[in-house]
Amino acid sequence: MQAIEIYMTFELLSKDPNSKARAGKLTTDHGVIETPIFMPVGTIGTVKGVHQRELKEEINPDIILGNTYHLYLRPGTGILKKAGGLHKFMNWDRNILTDSGGYQVYSLSANRKIKEEGVKFKSHIDGSTHLFTPESAINIQREIGADIIMAFDECTPYPCDYKYAQRSMHMTHRWLDRCMNHMKNTSPLYGHEQTLFPIVQGSTYKDLRQQSAEYIANVGAEGNAIGGLSVGEPDDEMYAMTEVVNAILPEDKPRYLMGVGTPSNLLENIALGVDMFDCVMPTRNGRNGMLFTSEGTINIKNKKWEEDFSPLDPAAYTWVDTEYSKAYLKHLFSVKELLGKQIATIHNLGFYLWLVREARRQIQAGTFRTWKDTMVKKLSIRL
Amino acid sequence: MQAIEIYMTFELLSKDPNSKARAGKLTTDHGVIETPIFMPVGTIGTVKGVHQRELKEEINPDIILGNTYHLYLRPGTGILKKAGGLHKFMNWDRNILTDSGGYQVYSLSANRKIKEEGVKFKSHIDGSTHLFTPESAINIQREIGADIIMAFDECTPYPCDYKYAQRSMHMTHRWLDRCMNHMKNTSPLYGHEQTLFPIVQGSTYKDLRQQSAEYIANVGAEGNAIGGLSVGEPDDEMYAMTEVVNAILPEDKPRYLMGVGTPSNLLENIALGVDMFDCVMPTRNGRNGMLFTSEGTINIKNKKWEEDFSPLDPAAYTWVDTEYSKAYLKHLFSVKELLGKQIATIHNLGFYLWLVREARRQIQAGTFRTWKDTMVKKLSIRL
Numbered sequence: 001m002q003a004i005e006i007y008m009t010f011e012l013l014s015k016d017p018n019s020k021a022r023a024g025k026l027t028t029d030h031g032v033i034e035t036p037i038f039m040p041v042g043t044i045g046t047v048k049g050v051h052q053r054e055l056k057e058e059i060n061p062d063i064i065l066g067n068t069y070h071l072y073l074r075p076g077t078g079i080l081k082k083a084g085g086l087h088k089f090m091n092w093d094r095n096i097l098t099d100s101g102g103y104q105v106y107s108l109s110a111n112r113k114i115k116e117e118g119v120k121f122k123s124h125i126d127g128s129t130h131l132f133t134p135e136s137a138i139n140i141q142r143e144i145g146a147d148i149i150m151a152f153d154e155c156t157p158y159p160c161d162y163k164y165a166q167r168s169m170h171m172t173h174r175w176l177d178r179c180m181n182h183m184k185n186t187s188p189l190y191g192h193e194q195t196l197f198p199i200v201q202g203s204t205y206k207d208l209r210q211q212s213a214e215y216i217a218n219v220g221a222e223g224n225a226i227g228g229l230s231v232g233e234p235d236d237e238m239y240a241m242t243e244v245v246n247a248i249l250p251e252d253k254p255r256y257l258m259g260v261g262t263p264s265n266l267l268e269n270i271a272l273g274v275d276m277f278d279c280v281m282p283t284r285n286g287r288n289g290m291l292f293t294s295e296g297t298i299n300i301k302n303k304k305w306e307e308d309f310s311p312l313d314p315a316a317y318t319w320v321d322t323e324y325s326k327a328y329l330k331h332l333f334s335v336k337e338l339l340g341k342q343i344a345t346i347h348n349l350g351f352y353l354w355l356v357r358e359a360r361r362q363i364q365a366g367t368f369r370t371w372k373d374t375m376v377k378k379l380s381i382r383l
Numbered sequence: 384m385q386a387i388e389i390y391m392t393f394e395l396l397s398k399d400p401n402s403k404a405r406a407g408k409l410t411t412d413h414g415v416i417e418t419p420i421f422m423p424v425g426t427i428g429t430v431k432g433v434h435q436r437e438l439k440e441e442i443n444p445d446i447i448l449g450n451t452y453h454l455y456l457r458p459g460t461g462i463l464k465k466a467g468g469l470h471k472f473m474n475w476d477r478n479i480l481t482d483s484g485g486y487q488v489y490s491l492s493a494n495r496k497i498k499e500e501g502v503k504f505k506s507h508i509d510g511s512t513h514l515f516t517p518e519s520a521i522n523i524q525r526e527i528g529a530d531i532i533m534a535f536d537e538c539t540p541y542p543c544d545y546k547y548a549q550r551s552m553h554m555t556h557r558w559l560d561r562c563m564n565h566m567k568n569t570s571p572l573y574g575h576e577q578t579l580f581p582i583v584q585g586s587t588y589k590d591l592r593q594q595s596a597e598y599i600a601n602v603g604a605e606g607n608a609i610g611g612l613s614v615g616e617p618d619d620e621m622y623a624m625t626e627v628v629n630a631i632l633p634e635d636k637p638r639y640l641m642g643v644g645t646p647s648n649l650l651e652n653i654a655l656g657v658d659m660f661d662c663v664m665p666t667r668n669g670r671n672g673m674l675f676t677s678e679g680t681i682n683i684k685n686k687k688w689e690e691d692f693s694p695l696d697p698a699a700y701t702w703v704d705t706e707y708s709k710a711y712l713k714h715l716f717s718v719k720e721l722l723g724k725q726i727a728t729i730h731n732l733g734f735y736l737w738l739v740r741e742a743r744r745q746i747q748a749g750t751f752r753t754w755k756d757t758m759v760k761k762l763s764i765r766l
């Protein structure tokens with residue numbers, strides 16, 4: 001194990017007295033990320049249905065996420081390199097985080113074969129064969145050029161046999177060592193620094209999660225991630241694992257819980273000391289007509305909204321909430337119009353970003369715990 | 384025949400010395416429409432892929448079009464009435480024009496039967512049976528509440544047998560009389576006035592077009608429309624018909640050429656004295672990756688754009704033209720992302736609105752004819 005160089009700063013601004021929640025400030029070459037943060041998923045160089053300008057001006061996240069697997073297949077790193085990296089290609093000058101590609105290899109591609117060297121898989125697009133290794137995952141993420149890049153890991157499914165989880169975890173650790181070595185042997189390509197987050201695995205086994213968190217904590221990375229959760233396990237198991245891991249991961253570094261989750265999942269994990277989140281839920285569920293609001297969830301396809309001409313959401317996280325009525329959005333979903341997906345996506349991302357900003361405000365005011373408990377109850381309501 | 388009441392004013396501001404082109408100003412209860420104008424098609428209560436706010440602030444048309452057939456089927460006039468009309472339902476406080484529903488009945492629905500009373504048809508959505516008559520077309524358009532509404536006509540296909548075209552034209556004239564009577568016997572529902580435009584038919588037969596134009600001119604409506612063109616006939620036949628008809632339609636009333644057309648079609652018809660246009664081409668072709676520009680057309684799906692990182696269009700009609708590169712838009716179309724359709728739609732509508740505004744400027748400067756000839760040549764180029 002070797003410590004990696006420090007390019008990113010993380011400042012812990014305040015801690016909630018009644019939970020492990022923290023408010024922080026992460027600074028990279030692309031600016032400040034106020035934590036807790038939710039990162040909208042910009043899968044393949046676009047947050048689906050949202051203009052970059054809308055994303056910045058209306059939803060206003062300090063960072064978005066890109067998927068290495070998707071970007072590697074299309075447009076491919078050749079084009080991204082010629083463009084000067086993903087920031088320039090998609091015209092997004094704030095922070096970007098990329099995953100390592102592993103998760104999509106396991107969930108999307110066919111005939112994947114996991115070996116010590118890496119993972120051989122067939123593209124879900126054209127069936128062509130590819131090999132991802134810890135080294136190639138770093139190379140590709142260098143070529144994409146995100147500010148925060150992720151170690152190549154194996155994300156185990158749920159449920160997962162103990163022996164398999166244990167073997168897989170140790171391989172993930174060995175892969176991490178290779179990733180870190182390769183980070184040292186390569187340089188960023190576009191004039192801004194990149195930092196590598198290692199990933200804690202260990203399925204839903206406390207002892208494995210502890211072992212993995214200790215291994216990862218010893219690496220001394222500028223930030224640490226928790227992977228392999230939100231893959232089908234009950235919420236309580238997720239929270240139990242987060243708690244175990246966060247007790248070990250360094251307090252002075254940001255903690256990123258990958259692929260999580262519902263608004264309640266965010267709040268509960270913030271209470272356990274998580275700082276960063278990403279999830280396709282606000283965008284994907286939005287495209288299916290599900291709206292998250294501070295009073296509960298709305299299925300806008302439901303007939304009950306047909307003649308409800310009140311604004312989409314009186315809380316008005318973004319301009320769409322007062323611009324459009326429930327009845328109008330219901331109509332757009334009934335007739336399968338693009339604009340329906342656009343509106344629901346903006347609303348949901350607006351809500352998620354409001355939620356983490358409000359969590360931050362409550363943490364700084366020392367009132368997070370009570371607020372969180374009230375919110376979690378409201379969030380479970382189906383309107 | 385009876386004259387209908389005057390609710391709309393049309394002011395002819397200037398005429399091009401070297402063509403029949405005119406610049407005018409049409410005023411309704413929803414404000415001023417500067418002519419020549421292109422009306423974006425908002426089929427079913429939405430201009431596909433474009434937020435109302437973007438439409439207003441970026442593309443900035445004084446008027447959009449809604450399709451009576453689609454709106455009648457979904458959301459239905461019951462909901463539109465409860466919403467307070469289409470303007471309120473979709474949150475668009477500028478002008479709206481609705482067609483009469485006839486065109487979609489002929490092109491979309493199954494088992495349509497055209498009789499003197501009206502047209503019986505089956506919905507393309509659920510196969511349910513409906514009857515559109517001149518009277519019901521007025522009722523529905525009262526309930527939708529557009530500022531300019533259209534007479535119920537038969538739009539003949541191309542080519543069309545002379546005898547059929549002649550019989551159909553006379554029926555359209557009789558239907559017009561019924562529409563006008565029914566207009567007089569009904570009132571607008573939402574506190575703003577509505578005006579009825581009659582439609583000239585007659586297929587591609589000069590004598591029929593002349594007869595129809597005379598019939599329509601005698602009605603004394605506040606504006607007049609030319610229908611049954613852009614249905615497959617060669618451009619020259621379209622222009623020949625427009626010329627014949629415009630020589631007869633009153634000069635002091637706006638002339639609306641329905642369903643036209645390409646950018647060149649717009650310019651040539653403006654030169655023949657047309658003031659208003661609508662067409663799905665900028666939106667539909669945009670969604671298929673075809674961009675109209677002042678230097679020619681672009682098929683953005685073409686491999687040649689893959690590594691072209693220059694702005695979408697240096698002419699910058701709207702912000703998307705400089706915000707995104709050709710390579711990025713090409714990528715979005717390759718991966719079938721929503722944002723691609725959104726960008727291309729905004730670009731194309733921005734271009735169409737620029738084109739008619741520039742035409743207006745050139746008419747007022749007395750330089751329209753030369754400019755038009757140069758533009759038409761450039762517009763035919765495939766980039």
Ligand SMILES: [Zn+2]
Pocket residue numbers: 169170171173174215
């Ligand atoms: Zn190990």
Ligand SMILES: [Zn+2]
Pocket residue numbers: 552553554556557598
């Ligand atoms: Zn007649």
